[in-house]
Amino acid sequence: MKWLASIGLSGTVLALFAAITSVAIGWTYLGTKTQIDFEVRRAEARQLLEIFPPETHDNEIVDDVFEVAAETALLGIRERRQGYRVRRGNTVVGVILPATARDGYSGDIRALVGVRRDGSVAGVRVVAHRETPGLGDKVDLRKSDWILDFNERSLANPALSGWNVAKEGGVFDQFTGATVTPRAVILATRRALEYATLNAASLFETEADSA
Amino acid sequence: MSSTSYRQLTLNGLWKNNPALVQLLGLCPLLAVTASTVNALGLAAATLFVLVVSNTTVSLIRSVVSDTIRLPVFVMIIAAAVTVTELLMQAYSYELYQILGIFLPLITTNCIILGRADAFARKNALPAALYDGFIMGVGFGAVLVLLGAIRELLGTGALFADMQLLFGAGAESWRWQVFNVDYPFLVAILPPGAFLVTGFLIALKNQIDSSIEQRAKAQAEAPVAGSKRVRVTGTVS
Numbered sequence: 001m002k003w004l005a006s007i008g009l010s011g012t013v014l015a016l017f018a019a020i021t022s023v024a025i026g027w028t029y030l031g032t033k034t035q036i037d038f039e040v041r042r043a044e045a046r047q048l049l050e051i052f053p054p055e056t057h058d059n060e061i062v063d064d065v066f067e068v069a070a071e072t073a074l075l076g077i078r079e080r081r082q083g084y085r086v087r088r089g090n091t092v093v094g095v096i097l098p099a100t101a102r103d104g105y106s107g108d109i110r111a112l113v114g115v116r117r118d119g120s121v122a123g124v125r126v127v128a129h130r131e132t133p134g135l136g137d138k139v140d141l142r143k144s145d146w147i148l149d150f151n152e153r154s155l156a157n158p159a160l161s162g163w164n165v166a167k168e169g170g171v172f173d174q175f176t177g178a179t180v181t182p183r184a185v186i187l188a189t190r191r192a193l194e195y196a197t198l199n200a201a202s203l204f205e206t207e208a209d210s211a
Numbered sequence: 212m213s214s215t216s217y218r219q220l221t222l223n224g225l226w227k228n229n230p231a232l233v234q235l236l237g238l239c240p241l242l243a244v245t246a247s248t249v250n251a252l253g254l255a256a257a258t259l260f261v262l263v264v265s266n267t268t269v270s271l272i273r274s275v276v277s278d279t280i281r282l283p284v285f286v287m288i289i290a291a292a293v294t295v296t297e298l299l300m301q302a303y304s305y306e307l308y309q310i311l312g313i314f315l316p317l318i319t320t321n322c323i324i325l326g327r328a329d330a331f332a333r334k335n336a337l338p339a340a341l342y343d344g345f346i347m348g349v350g351f352g353a354v355l356v357l358l359g360a361i362r363e364l365l366g367t368g369a370l371f372a373d374m375q376l377l378f379g380a381g382a383e384s385w386r387w388q389v390f391n392v393d394y395p396f397l398v399a400i401l402p403p404g405a406f407l408v409t410g411f412l413i414a415l416k417n418q419i420d421s422s423i424e425q426r427a428k429a430q431a432e433a434p435v436a437g438s439k440r441v442r443v444t445g446t447v448s
Contacts, residue, residue: 010280017272017284021291028295032302039305133246133366133400142373 051114051123059087074195076100101188105180113192120154136181163190224346231354237321242405251359253307255352264292266344269332293319365399368392
């Protein structure tokens, strides 16, 4: 039964290496876990704090989450995502909503839209996109500060028809060579504002109200 | 190993048998992440690390593992090395980890790594295998960074942007706007640009090689002082 012994030996050696590599991975995992959790949380928190700077609130936004169901029509999100509440004392001063523009030039554009209690935009950030580098990717704050133009806007400023690129009669600039991407972001932001208005009661509900 | 063979290994890894320009291995990450210098540098460092770890380990275990099961064992070692690298990068360079995305785990299937393990490390002693992994990684990384720099320069007119992702705060100022562009030369940043620039680099290398060869030939055929007659058949430059 020479072949049986040979299989046994090969199997043992393979198992041995599987065990050794598993230990190496497990050990690194345990060693880096705290640091990785910290980094993931910090990256998330940093983005939220850009929309609502520290002086505007006194809660940990990153911990104050609520679920937004998948396929929520106005937000365009495909899967369940998180929204965040921004509080000062007992008042919810704003919310950060997840929004997805499905009509980007190259797939979905995922964004976070910060809405204040009075319905104005605190800030919009694109968190994931695959738009053309050099053209459509100017919606990313790292490439261009175009997205800051949404700050302080609301459904009344501009009026509904103004929520479009300048080329199509709106008040927002398009980029040289790219209309589809900015329009997608503009419309997604507008819809998020509409969602916030329609759901204001539940979104901005404060402890006192619910009690 | 003697010093001449180390010189041979160096020459092979960096030039004669360069993984990216001659062996043409690992092209998928090479083409995909080299839109900027910082991405290229990040992937180059990760690949280099994995190459050294896998070559070292494979060389150490070469007498234990029989030929029949060497491939599963090598793949296991490489996959473990990549996982460890991924975890470390996630912990200590989170932004870059996000940028490299899928290309970090894809190092597992980068043919350079398994290629060097099977073609070199399993037949050579530890120091040589380690050095081979290192120098092949450097050769691959050098092309990666060169490609990234050329594409970034052509596409954005700048060099070394976003270096803080790799080197921490303070590296923001490394960005060097070489010339100003109103319209970015998009092709350079998009995937076709990767193919074009790689093609030009390979052509350049071949051109240099053939001119070196010709010069050597010309030198060998040059009349030696004192000799009576020399027949010249090759091209003389």
